Amino acid sequence: MECGKCVAVCPMAEMYPDFGWKMSPRGVIRRTLMGEQILGDPVIWHCTGCNAGTEVCPEGVSCRELIRGLRQLAVETGEAAPIRNCVLCGAPLLPRPVDKYVQARLGNSVGEYLDTCPACRQRRYALRNA
Amino acid sequence: MLDRRKTTDTTLSLDDLKPQPRKRRPPRRPPVMLFDPTRCTGCGDCVTACEKRHLSQNLPAAAAIRVLRSEESGKNFALFCQHCREPLCVAACPTRAIEKGEDGIVRIDRRFCTDCGLCAMACPESAPLKDPVTGRIEKCDLCDGDPVCVKQCPEGALKLTRGKAFGWIKFLRWPVQTLSFFLLVLVFTGTFCYFQAGAVSLQCPAGFLQNLASSRTLWLAGLGSAAVLVVLTLMLGRVFCGWICPFGFLLDMVGKVTPTFGLPRFLKKRMIKHGLLASAVGTGACLGFQPFCTVCPIGSLCRSYGPNGILTGAQMAIFPAVAALEAGERRSWCRYFCPVGAVLALAARIGLVKIVIGARQCKKFSCMRCADVCPVGIIDRSALQQGISPKIPTSECIMCLRCVDQCPYGAAKIRFRWQKTAPGETVF
Numbered sequence: 001m002e003c004g005k006c007v008a009v010c011p012m013a014e015m016y017p018d019f020g021w022k023m024s025p026r027g028v029i030r031r032t033l034m035g036e037q038i039l040g041d042p043v044i045w046h047c048t049g050c051n052a053g054t055e056v057c058p059e060g061v062s063c064r065e066l067i068r069g070l071r072q073l074a075v076e077t078g079e080a081a082p083i084r085n086c087v088l089c090g091a092p093l094l095p096r097p098v099d100k101y102v103q104a105r106l107g108n109s110v111g112e113y114l115d116t117c118p119a120c121r122q123r124r125y126a127l128r129n130a
Numbered sequence: 131m132l133d134r135r136k137t138t139d140t141t142l143s144l145d146d147l148k149p150q151p152r153k154r155r156p157p158r159r160p161p162v163m164l165f166d167p168t169r170c171t172g173c174g175d176c177v178t179a180c181e182k183r184h185l186s187q188n189l190p191a192a193a194a195i196r197v198l199r200s201e202e203s204g205k206n207f208a209l210f211c212q213h214c215r216e217p218l219c220v221a222a223c224p225t226r227a228i229e230k231g232e233d234g235i236v237r238i239d240r241r242f243c244t245d246c247g248l249c250a251m252a253c254p255e256s257a258p259l260k261d262p263v264t265g266r267i268e269k270c271d272l273c274d275g276d277p278v279c280v281k282q283c284p285e286g287a288l289k290l291t292r293g294k295a296f297g298w299i300k301f302l303r304w305p306v307q308t309l310s311f312f313l314l315v316l317v318f319t320g321t322f323c324y325f326q327a328g329a330v331s332l333q334c335p336a337g338f339l340q341n342l343a344s345s346r347t348l349w350l351a352g353l354g355s356a357a358v359l360v361v362l363t364l365m366l367g368r369v370f371c372g373w374i375c376p377f378g379f380l381l382d383m384v385g386k387v388t389p390t391f392g393l394p395r396f397l398k399k400r401m402i403k404h405g406l407l408a409s410a411v412g413t414g415a416c417l418g419f420q421p422f423c424t425v426c427p428i429g430s431l432c433r434s435y436g437p438n439g440i441l442t443g444a445q446m447a448i449f450p451a452v453a454a455l456e457a458g459e460r461r462s463w464c465r466y467f468c469p470v471g472a473v474l475a476l477a478a479r480i481g482l483v484k485i486v487i488g489a490r491q492c493k494k495f496s497c498m499r500c501a502d503v504c505p506v507g508i509i510d511r512s513a514l515q516q517g518i519s520p521k522i523p524t525s526e527c528i529m530c531l532r533c534v535d536q537c538p539y540g541a542a543k544i545r546f547r548w549q550k551t552a553p554g555e556t557v558f
Contacts, residue, residue, distance in 0.1 A: 011224040011244050014144045048224070050246030051265060064265075094251060102251055105221050111254065111516045118256035125255040125517045126198045126207030129489050130167040 002026065006053030006063055012046055015101045025053050025063040032070065039074040045082050045095040086117035088124070093117050148226050148242070156215045159292040160234025161275055164539065165208050167490060169287035172199045172206035176279035176288060180270075183278045192261040194270040195279055208288065210279075211236060211257040211270040212496035219269075222252035228269075237271045254495050254517045293538025299531045303372070307379040314376045315432055323429045331355035336407060336470040337423050343415035363477040367484070371464055371471055372530035377428040377452075378464060382505070384456045393458035393466075400466060400526060404476075407469035422469060427452045460505045464528060471528075479525040484547050485533065489519040491541035500533035500542055509533065 006025040013019045021027040023043045031038050038044060044067060053063040075081050082096035093116075094102065103114065113121055180193040195210040213236045220228045220236070227242035228249060238249075238258075245267045249258040258269040270277075272290075280288045323334045331351060338356035342348060359370055371378055410422035423429055425448050455462040464471050487500060487509070494517045501509040501520075506528055510520040524547070533542040 009244070011246060015224045048244075048246035048248060050244035052225075052244035052246075098248070099251075101224070102222050102248055106218055106252055107221075111512060113254050113516055114251070118250050118260070121254070121256045122196070122198060122209050126200070126205075126209065127203075128518055129494075130200075130203070130205040130207045 002030075003058060005056040005058070006061075009052040009056050011048060011050055011052060015048075016046060016097070025066075028070070029061065029063065029066065032066070038070065039077055040079050042082065042097075044070045044074065046097045047095075048098050084115075086120055087115040088120040089117060091117045091119075144226060150226070151220075151229060154230075154232075156230075157232065157234040159538070160213060161272060161290060161292055162213065162493065162496070162539075163210060163270075163272065163277060163280065164289045164291055164491070165210075166287045166289070167205060167207055169285045170197070170206040170208060171285055171287075172197055173284065175282045175284060176208060179278040179282035183273060192259070192264070192266055192268040194259060194268045196259055209255060209257060209259075211253075212255070212493055213270075213272065214496040215498065218252040218254070219249035219258060222248045224248060233275065235272050235275070236269070238267065238269050243267060254515060291539075294540075295538045296535050299535035303530060306373050307382065310374045311376040311379040314374075315434070323423065323426075323432065332358055334423075334429070334470055335359055335473040336410070337420065337426075337429070339407070339411050339473065340414040340420040340423060343411045344418050344420055346415075359474070360477045363474045364481045365483075367481050367524060367527060367529040368471065368474045368478045369529045370474060371468075372528035375428060375464075375470075377431050378461070378528075380431065381453075381456055381461050381463060384453050385460045385505070388457045390459055391457055393455075393462060397458075397462075397466060402466045403468055403472040406467060407472040410469055426470075427463065428468075428470060459507060461528075465506050465526070475525040478527070481524055482546060483529075483544055484524045485522045485527055485529070485531075486543055486545050486549075487519045487522065487533070487537075488541040488543055491539045492519045492537075493539060493541075494519065497538065499536050499538065503532040503536045505530060505532065 004026055007013070010019075010025055012023060016023065022031075022041075023046055025047075028038065028044060031041075047063075047067045049064055049067065051064060054061070054065075057063070071081070083092045084094050084096060084099045085091065086093050093099070106114075113124075116124065174197050176195050177193045177197055180195045181191060184191040195208055198207045198209060200206070213230075213234060217228065217230055217236050220226075220230060224246065225242045225244055227239045227244070228236060229239060230236045245260075245265055247258075247260050247267055249267065249269070250256045250260060258267050260267055277288070277290060280290045323337050331354070333352055333355040335356045338352055341352065363370060406422070410420075413421045427448055430448065452463045455467075459465065492514075495515045498511065498514050501507075501511045501514060506526060508522055508526045513520040519541070531544075534544065536542075
């Protein structure tokens with residue numbers, strides 16, 4: 001079914017100026033189904049992993065889970081994963097494009113805390129202040 | 131409303147659906163939740179209460195407060211949204227679901243939220259919490275001003291307050307400054323640099339150093355009178371700059387009416403004043419008179435009034451120049467250039483007292499009031515943004531006590547220099 005509701009609600013449209021069919025959840029799903037080489041495509045790393053598409057899908061397709069699976073496959077097949085890792089614990093933090101977006105939106109006020117994952121950040125904040 | 135004409139020939143963006151909120155003045159005293167780590171036992175009643183806050187309305191909810199327990203240190207810490215004055219989550223949210231309300235509470239609009247979690251990535255303490263099972267983002271909305279966690283906390287570690295600043299220190303400082311201005315400028319003519327009343331004599335320490343260099347004679351009386359101000363600085367910090375200096379008072383007055391535009395970077399070096407002091411003493415030794423004292427704005431101000439109070443030549447030029455610096459930054463002269471301040475800074479570096487921003491009470495990035503009011507700009511904004519309570523360099527602090535006066539949570543305090551103030555801090 002090609003209703004395109006997920007594309008309508010996808011926040012990526014607002015985040016990236018080059019948002020198009022290829023990057024949209026519909027495009028990614030389509031190309032996956034057609035068996036195209038999508039694992040090496042950087043567009044799968046643009047997703048924020050939000051719940052919007054899953055919520056509106058009449059067929060119950062979870063594009064969040066789909067992207068998660070695609071990324072896992074991509075890592076397993078040895079593609080270079082553009083992921084920023086937490087400097088403290090090494091856990092994957094954000095895909096590079098999403099990270100770039102966050103940094104651009106925060107502008108000058110970015111601090112070194114942006115390098116850490118939420119769990120480490122919370123622990124460090126607590127240690128500093130308790 | 132959606133404008134049909136816009137949809138036909140232009141691309142529709144989020145601005146048409148939900149325009150960027152206008153910059154509003156934040157409310158003066160927003161409600162905030164204070165957390166006292168010394169009282170917290172880590173029981174987690176706040177988390178339970180928070181999970182059940184929507185029980186009567188049958189709405190889904192996860193806890194918006196998290197208790198971190200540390201086994202090694204035995205310390206507990208409750209994490210929750212601080213409702214920043216300029217929230218970073220609002221800036222980072224791609225769907226503009228987060229808004230700061232008129233009442234100062236930052237709320238997530240559930241209709242727009244996509245649970246993407248970018249707000250947690252932008253927050254300095256990751257206060258928007260992601261439920262590990264459902265992936266739902268939950269953030270404190272202070273229960274619209276009546277938080278259940280505060281009511282449920284058995285130890286009283288959480289407290290709802292609107293903050294209360296002292297507010298009376300300025301009523302002490304302004305009269306003292308005015309009085310010393312009138313005394314030093316109008317009553318004792320030509321005084322601050324050197325004056326003698328009976329057995330009591332006072333001398334400007336920078337002037338004393340230049341005098342020493344130029345005349346190559348050490349006057350013991352001069353040494354004693356110059357030491358008065360240095361000893362005062364050793365005991366109380368640079369109170370002279372903040373409370374007594376007549377030129378500082380004039381700069382404060384000028385600063386009240388001029389807007390600030392910032393200074394070029396090459397001027398913003400606090401070592402410049404030490405360099406000026408050294409060069410003033412050096413040229414004094416070479417030339418045999420006191421070159422800086424002839425143009426010193428503090429001294430010229432003192433000499434400007436009275437029977438022979440005439441500003442001549444370079445003195446006439448120095449006043450507008452220094453007053454114009456005030457349009458760059460508040461007290462730019464005192465921050466970067468004043469050689470008298472340089473001498474006092476050396477004394478204050480080993481002085482007895484310091485101003486501290488207490489780590490426990492300070493609300494860090496969500497408030498930053500102290501950084502706003504500090505006239506010499508020594509409170510580190512980037513440290514506050516990282517969630518670290520800033521260390522205030524004693525040598526640069528002019529002890530005006532504006533931060534102590536204005537902190538709504540009583541975090542800015544006067545302490546002796548050997549007192550510990552933050553966990554894991556090394557003193558000295």
